[in-house]
Amino acid sequence: MARITLDHIRHAYGPNPQSEEDYALREVDHEWNDGGAYALLGPSGCGKTTLLNIISGLLQPSHGRILFDGRDVTTLSTQARNIAQVFQFPVIYDTMTVYDNLAFPLCNRGVSEADVDRRVRDMLEIIDLSDWAKRKARGLTADQKQKISLGRGLVRNDVNAILFDEPLTVIDPHMKWVLRSQLKRLHKQFGFTMVYVTHDQTEALTFADKVVVMFEGQIVQIGTPAELFERPSHTFVGYFIGSPGMNVLPAKVEGTQITLGQESLQLGYAPDIAGRNRIEVGIRPEFIHIGREGMPATVTRVEDNGRRKIVRATFEGQPIAIVASEDTEIPAEARITFDPAAINIYADSWRVDSRAN
Numbered sequence: 035m036a037r038i039t040l041d042h043i044r045h046a047y048g049p050n051p052q053s054e055e056d057y058a059l060r061e062v063d064h065e066w067n068d069g070g071a072y073a074l075l076g077p078s079g080c081g082k083t084t085l086l087n088i089i090s091g092l093l094q095p096s097h098g099r100i101l102f103d104g105r106d107v108t109t110l111s112t113q114a115r116n117i118a119q120v121f122q123f124p125v126i127y128d129t130m131t132v133y134d135n136l137a138f139p140l141c142n143r144g145v146s147e148a149d150v151d152r153r154v155r156d157m158l159e160i161i162d163l164s165d166w167a168k169r170k171a172r173g174l175t176a177d178q179k180q181k182i183s184l185g186r187g188l189v190r191n192d193v194n195a196i197l198f199d200e201p202l203t204v205i206d207p208h209m210k211w212v213l214r215s216q217l218k219r220l221h222k223q224f225g226f227t228m229v230y231v232t233h234d235q236t237e238a239l240t241f242a243d244k245v246v247v248m249f250e251g252q253i254v255q256i257g258t259p260a261e262l263f264e265r266p267s268h269t270f271v272g273y274f275i276g277s278p279g280m281n282v283l284p285a286k287v288e289g290t291q292i293t294l295g296q297e298s299l300q301l302g303y304a305p306d307i308a309g310r311n312r313i314e315v316g317i318r319p320e321f322i323h324i325g326r327e328g329m330p331a332t333v334t335r336v337e338d339n340g341r342r343k344i345v346r347a348t349f350e351g352q353p354i355a356i357v358a359s360e361d362t363e364i365p366a367e368a369r370i371t372f373d374p375a376a377i378n379i380y381a382d383s384w385r386v387d388s389r390a391n
């Protein structure tokens with residue numbers, strides 16, 4: 035397995051890119067740990083597949099280099115990079131048996147017969163197809179075929195990385211959950227470097243130890259699920275992760291004081307907003323308390339969601355969402371307070387910390 039270095043990578047599909055907008059991938063400069071499980075998460079068109087294809091070697095970046103364990107592989111083919119890939123749709127040999135489909139990548143690399151047999155049988159157990167081993171792949175269902183594709187990716191233990199491009203799209207919802215848990219277990223057991231593309235936050239948050247959030251051709255944050263929830267680096271991360279997403283409210287900041295319309299709050303620090311224009315407060319719906327104390331808000335709708343209530347309200351002319359426990363009483367004249375530790379300040383969409391003294 036390998037450490038992957040993305041060294042100042044940029045990519046434009048068209049010739050002669052002039053401005054930032056011409057790049058499908060703007061500056062990406064990161065190092066991903068050997069044995070890490072990374073999920074690339076973001077909306078359609080943000081550049082996930084472009085980045086994955088650059089890592090696999092299907093695409094040469096317009097600028098920058100890619101290194102595996104410090105070795106420049108930018109001009110090497112996918113095969114020479116020694117990568118396993120699992121795509122959105124199954125890539126298998128219909129005329130071969132299920133067993134032979136899994137054995138093929140190993141036999142190709144001269145693995146001994148006994149070793150092939152042991153690994154193929156283990157993998158058949160994992161993907162729950164042991165009873166189908168002797169059947170031809172033709173005629174299997176789409177999700178059985180995709181399980182074979184996953185097995186083919188995972189059966190080798192000599193690859194530098196395994197790349198997954200939305201591999202569970204064709205799998206039914208229950209099996210999705212099972213396979214995701216199995217992938218996580220396999221990762222723990224074998225320590226593969228895994229890169230997993232998805233636009234589904236549940237999939238990303240359950241699978242990965244580090245989630246790479248992409249937006250408009252950029253990586254806006256790489257973090258653990260807890261970091262993305264508690265300290266979103268960009269308002270997009272706050273909005274995209276969580277359900278409902280983070281509330282983002284226009285604000286003014288002077289020293290340690292924040293002003294939201296007519297209301298003022300005190301922070302425990304002075305955010306560093308020097309020279310910045312658009313200032314906003316980010317607060318997750320889970321950290322707004324609703325009751326009879328605090329700042330006035332007008333409740334517009336309450337959605338009962340089983341274990342919790344989602345309250346939609348207007349605060350200082352802005353729509354907000356609040357998550358309350360099911361037994362919370364919502365008064366007619368509702369008032370709200372923000373948990374001070376959960377307030378994040380954003381300047382031009384990026385999170386700012388306290389001013390350096």
Ligand SMILES: Nc1ncnc2c1ncn2[C@@H]1O[C@H](COP(=O)(O)OP(=O)(O)OP(=O)(O)O)[C@@H](O)[C@H]1O
Pocket residue numbers: 047048058076077078079080081082083084085233
């Ligand atoms: N072969 C191509 N030629 C020209 N433009 C492309 C090509 N492939 C992708 N793009 C553009 O590059 C941008 C990033 O696309 P990419 O497929 O990497 O995004 P994505 O995040 O993987 O989206 P999705 O989730 O829909 O697959 C998009 O604006 C897309 O239209």
